[in-house]
Amino acid sequence: MTRIAFAFGLALLIGFPWQSSHAQDKPGIERLYILYCADGVAGDISYWSPGVNVGKTMDFSVNCYLIKHAQGWLLWDTGVADAVAAMPGGLPPTNPRLTHYRRTKTLASQLDQLGIKPSDIKYVAVSHTHPDHVGNVALFSQSMLLVQKAEYDWPALGNGGPRFKPEHPVTKFEGDHDVFGDGSVTIISTPGHTPGHQSLIVKLRKTGAVLLSGDAVHFKDNWENRRVPEFNANRDQSIASMQRIADILVKEKAQLWINHDKVQTDSLKMAPAYYD
Ligand SMILES: [Zn+2]
Numbered sequence: 001m002t003r004i005a006f007a008f009g010l011a012l013l014i015g016f017p018w019q020s021s022h023a024q025d026k027p028g029i030e031r032l033y034i035l036y037c038a039d040g041v042a043g044d045i046s047y048w049s050p051g052v053n054v055g056k057t058m059d060f061s062v063n064c065y066l067i068k069h070a071q072g073w074l075l076w077d078t079g080v081a082d083a084v085a086a087m088p089g090g091l092p093p094t095n096p097r098l099t100h101y102r103r104t105k106t107l108a109s110q111l112d113q114l115g116i117k118p119s120d121i122k123y124v125a126v127s128h129t130h131p132d133h134v135g136n137v138a139l140f141s142q143s144m145l146l147v148q149k150a151e152y153d154w155p156a157l158g159n160g161g162p163r164f165k166p167e168h169p170v171t172k173f174e175g176d177h178d179v180f181g182d183g184s185v186t187i188i189s190t191p192g193h194t195p196g197h198q199s200l201i202v203k204l205r206k207t208g209a210v211l212l213s214g215d216a217v218h219f220k221d222n223w224e225n226r227r228v229p230e231f232n233a234n235r236d237q238s239i240a241s242m243q244r245i246a247d248i249l250v251k252e253k254a255q256l257w258i259n260h261d262k263v264q265t266d267s268l269k270m271a272p273a274y275y276d
Helices: 003-014 082-086 107-113 220-225 235-252 262-266
Strands: 029-042 058-069 072-076 099-102 121-125 144-148 170-173 185-189 198-204 208-212 255-257
Touching (some): 029 107, 058 198, 058 262, 185 235, 198 235, 208 235, 235 255
Parallel strands (some): 072 121, 121 144, 144 170, 208 255
Antiparallel strands (some): 029 058, 029 099, 058 072, 185 198, 198 208
């Protein structure tokens, strides 16, 4: 055996030094918790699926996702405001076709149960600025917001004012954003539902890659039929973003976790259990 052949054989045995191991592909990611962030009943599901199931109600889940990384905690979405937990009848919608939310426990109490204070959260990223996703942003006044510039600059309904408190620390970007710089947690731009809507890819060691939808899609049937809710900000962008997600799912061999799909949420394990 020549020396080169011997070296090659040795490399096959012990692995090439430039080949990263599975663990090194996801350096700092440790675990992901799914937190209960409300539940609701959509009054007329055809508001989300134009012309389909007109007048029918549908149960919605509302989740928040808490990610532990060696560099710190990231909270993805903050759910319906904790104050709703104190309302006996929940929060009725202004329009009966929309969602009636209730909260049986607060986000703060679930963090407390995990031994985490709001000030321990390094980053808060929201998929978009609808009230069922930004309800508790103010609880994390010291956390760095990670948000698309297009969403941050989108004037609020009604008064046209800002969507976030101007004093809240923020990192604004346009497009994708590698949160910890190691490829384990990446925000991806998926506009359409709102101008600066975003989704999240989390590459877990054992579970593999998971794509958190935000509201790029609301439930499985709409996903499979690529339906666009009538109230989305931009229909063409919505369809393009669903296609982008579909392409990423294939490329990353990822699961799609749809935030409001209650049937799917019921099949997943909630905090204090976790995925790693
Ligand atoms: Zn939503």
